[in-house]
Amino acid sequence: MANDGFDFSPGAQIPLQGSGGQAVATNALASAAYRDSDVAEILKANSEWHKSEVKPGSSKLFKSDYFKPNLGEAFSRAVQERMLGGARGALIQSFGSDPQTVVEHCLSATRLRKARDTRLTMVTAVFGLAFLPGLVLWVLAFRLRDSLNKSKDKAFQALGGVLLVAVGGVAAFFLITMPLTGLLALYLRAMVIAPLIGWVLAKRIAESSAKDMRARWEGLLSGAGVSAKIPEAVPKNPNETAREALRQGLEKLSAEQQSNSVFYAGAKGVLGMGTRWGSWQLAEELVPKDPTKEIHQFRSWDVVRAIHDQLKMLERGPLNTGGFPTPSVKHWIVSPVGENADSVSRPSGEDVATFQIKPHEIQRICNHQQFSSGDRHYLGVQFTLWDGQLVITMLITVTVLHETLRVEVTGHALGPVHSLFLSKPAAETRTVKKSVRFWETRTITLPLVKANEVVRLALRAPLTWYPPLLDYFGGKIVLPEPFGLRHAWAAKPWGHRFMADDAMRAATPVLRVVHSAAMRVLEDHGVDTERFNNRSMALSGMVQDAAPKKADVYDA
Incomplete structure (x- = not known):
């Protein structure tokens, strides 16, 4: 088939940063790959139609938060697996953003974490696995402290901190008063102290990695031009099949983003374009202008082609007032899917090449598939505004x-994009009472990497060579289907006054251009346009209603 097993690019290339005009939305989504917040934060970005899930680990033996991924780890893994997986399903286009750039940042973040985990694995092996009994005792002490800290009783919370001090005291007493001598005594003493030395080294590695990740997170949201470095996507010789497969996966992703087929999912609207908020229909009888003559034959495509040419001129106006940016005018083939469909499939066959439906097939669908089953043709004019934050499609x-x-x-x-993805990294603080002036308070900054986070990273590090094992122990993010990066976490534009104004202001000039072009074709073919003109004037008044509706939700 045209869409499978085809190399979409001329050769090995270094992936570049995302396209201009869509930087804010793209960078906001890409920043999730570097975040170190709780994985459950992703649930805050769920919308009415598209809901992510956080699936806990399946293991009954290792039910511990120490294997649970953070948001960046789970997001990067889920996005890579869904968008580059060998058996992945069809993706929804991410209008207003560049999905390839987001995936590249997920790959880059994963590469950075693997480098960190390699160092942590060495530390764990030398100072942990070699002294496994001591490591187990210290992990159990941390685990017990965490369990006490989760208690609502403040006395139990305080007991958690006392517990570690007590364990440390017992360990020191054991080191000093141990009656044994020889190699066994040395090993037992090292068993107590080696995990602590490993923890200090692991903490320095974790802090260095966290600072780097947060700098990239901050840089993406500040427009600092953070680039994704993924040398594993550039093959150096024909034998590097894994690199070649990754390169082709990225190229396939880019090609699917340019596809001219979309899916209408009932009340969810066109997937990737948002819900339908307004509909205006001009429908009248075709009557010849001269009763003694017949109408000159024409097809739907003739009208569509005239509208297409006229829409290209939208950016031009009689006054120099800025106005419309250059619109994207494109022919779309729309396939119907169920509102609750969990997957979609793109058209295939001899009329499709690299996810693009060929022009002759578009013209055939426009002229003949207007009733009953089958795909439908739509002409779309699309404006990508607010640096990709608002996508208006008529x-x-x-x-x-x-x-x-x-x-x-x-x-x-x-x-x-949901505000969750626009939040910048902030140091965690806590307000405490002053020791002398106890009636006053002060704010202290907590460590960037906490003690239990160091333990979590050190325990996860040896398992990163096989990600499914980490999914089994710690859980993962389950992405909403049918999946597209942009629409899965999009908020409604109506809460932003200027965005709402832009969406509704675009409707009137587009409607009038469409009607004007259609009238010209009708007149050229000998059609009486009096009724069409009257109806067009009525619609011009209706389109000025400044209230978006749920046009796909029928009260029936």
Whole structure:
């Protein structure tokens, strides 16, 4: 098939940073790969239609938070597996962002974590596994302290801190008063102290990695131009099959992003474009202007082509006031899927090449598939605004049934990336009472990497060579399906006053351009346009209603 087993690129290339005009949305999503917050934070970004899940580990033997991934680890793993996996399903286009850049940052973050985990594994092997009994005792002490800290009783919370001090005291007493001598005594003493030395070294490695990750997180959201470094995606010789497969996976992802087929999922609207908030239909009878003559024959494609040419001129206006940016005008083939469909499949066959439906097939669908089953043709004009945070799409479809011509214009709006992805890293602080002036308080900054985080990283490090094992022990993020990076975590645009204004302001000029182009075709083919003009004037008044509706939710 055209979409499978095809190399979409000319050769090995170094992946570049995302395209301009979409930087904010792209960088916000990419920043999730470097975050060190709790994995459950992703649930805050769930929308009405698209809900991620955090699946806990399946292991009953190792039910411990020490194997639980943080947000960046789980996000990077889930996105890579879904978007580059060998048996992955079809993806939804990420309008307003560059999904390849996001995936590249996930790969880059994973590479950085693997380098960190390699060093931590060496520390764990030398200071932990070689002195396993001591390591187990210290891990149990940390585990017991964490369990006490989760208690709602403050007395038990305080007991958790006292516990570690007590264990340390017992260990020191054991070192000093141990009655044994010889190699066994040396080993037992080392068994107590070696895990502590390993913990100090692991803490320095973890802090260095955390600072680097947070700098990249901060840089992406500040527009500092953080680049993703993934040398493993550039093959150096024909025998490096893994690198070649990764390179082709990235190229396939980029090619699918440019596909001209989309999916209509009921009340969810067009997947990737957002829900339909407005619909305006111009439908009148085709009557000849001269009763003694017949209408000159034309097809839907003739009207669509005229509308297409006129929409290209939207950026031009009579006044020098800025106005519309250059729009993207494109022919779309829309496939219907169920509102609760958990997967989609793209068209395939001889009429499809590299995810693109060929022009002759687009024209055939436009002229003939206007009723009953099958895909439908829509002409779309799309504006990507607010650096990718707002995507406005107006879809136009032209149908002719018997003697009635219908020109329908619908408005779709995809809102900004959820605010969770726009939050910058902040140091964790705590307010405490002053020791002398106890009636006053002061704010202290907590360590960047806490003690239990060092233990977590050190225990996970030896298992990073096989990620499914970490999923089994610690859990993972389950992405919403059908999956697309942009629409999965998009908020509604109507909460932002200016974004809402932009979406509704675009409807009126687009509608009038569509009607004007359609009228010109009708007049050229001898159609009486009086009724069409009257109806167009009525719609011009209706489109000025400053209230978006749920146009796909029918009260029936």
